[in-house]
Amino acid sequence: MVLLVRFGELALKSRFVRRQLRDRLVANIQDLFAAEGVECITEADEARVYVHVDDVAKAHAILGRVFGVVSISPATEVHSDLESLRKAVLSEASRALSPGQSFALRPRRVGTHPFTSQDLARDLGEAVRQAHPDVRVNLTQPDVEIHVEVRRNRGFVFREIWLGPGGLPLGSQGRALAVVRDEAGMVAAWMGMKRGCRIAVATSDGEALVEPLRKWDVRLKVLGLPPDGNLGELVRIARAEAIFLGTR
Template structure:
């Protein structure tokens, strides 16, 4: 029935013409990649007058997949017909009847929203609306209501064609992946880090997922989490990178010896960032993403984050820093990582009973020197 999907995008529209074309072309590539990798046939993807048209006979399936492509604000499965009033009317009626059945309404209230995007068509938008509205009223039990309606019939006219639709499905918005460069995302297996990675992906970043090895169970879990996140990663290439830290035993041993077990978590996070920094350099990534939310657990105080941040000169992005746990969980559920994050993981034997809450850089420095025989790096100022 449908033969095209209308793809609407948001923020791109506000950029300069040149930037906009570039954004559109990346978005179109990501759309193609999404459809190809999900096995959804299509004839063409083309940008036209501020929207993208995906010509396909699998419009419903395409909408499901494209709902996960960032940069897209909304989607409508539509019927493309020649821009002739009679054809438009018949198409609108067909879609109206279908929607009426779907909603199970006796006498739905409706409105018609017409947009003449190019001007070849002889009738202006309000006239199109009136004509199509009349035709529906003549043929189906219904009433027009511009403000409170059960069904909205959209008719967009451009280049000799009419696009008729009754559904507008909202997508994630954001920016197309690949428009904003690369960052490394640390994935731990918890609830927060996948949400942080997701939010950066949503803003157009290609994420390179890095996991610091803890054990097989946790690794398996993180693999499954990344596989879930990949469903949003059309346009990105990242495969999970697993780093097996060699120094862990030595650090833990030394901390015990010095009776500074309480620094274990901060040390562990510092080392994670150091590894992430190295990966970032290899891949030309320009930042590190972490799932910190202020005050959520002991290691997420301003003092401890200060120490951890010294492990790199790259900016650390913390998109969850201002969120409550509840908000984070709600996003995790929407994107399908929550359940996976609650799977069992390897027990960590070396977590101290009373981790340091407000770690001191000076103390950390001393411990670091005792472990590695050299000063930790620190920003100069």
């Protein structure tokens, strides 16, 4: 199974910066999968990361903790010709539709093809209607949505879109030190991580308080907070460019 991984703010950057951020995102995905002992194969283009996995449920849980991921869809991949797309859509419709239900086709096309997105919607929608005469089309509030994404010579058919955490890839926006004494400090650290900062945590409460953050950063560095609260040496060790205090 292939999971389509979409990234959001990365698309607003220049091509060079976008490639750097995307490569960081891919590296972070690989780190979290390796930490969980789940095998995956990753590839990427200018707009998507493709994660090939055997265990979709575990992969979903992992990708839901990767900053920079906006959404995820488990998809069936086929060639981009109409016949292959038609077969995949009919297979998806057979699994998803029940008599009396309504459906909608949501096509998206990138690149040059001998058909338009409207052509896809008409052709594939009619194929579903002929195969399932007891269902109807409803483009505004369908019971079932079938998405078709064509990217060059690759076609992807899917129904589900799972939300990710968003933000920017961890480690793409410099380093920071987060002082974690309580839940507010942990939230501040998490928010800094979501904005792409590589966070080092300073705490006097040991690993237990910051353990939830390790689910988001397998390379999390934890430093002991000195009794006098002086952060100078910790800033040097962490090479921090900012400090998150998490005060209420």
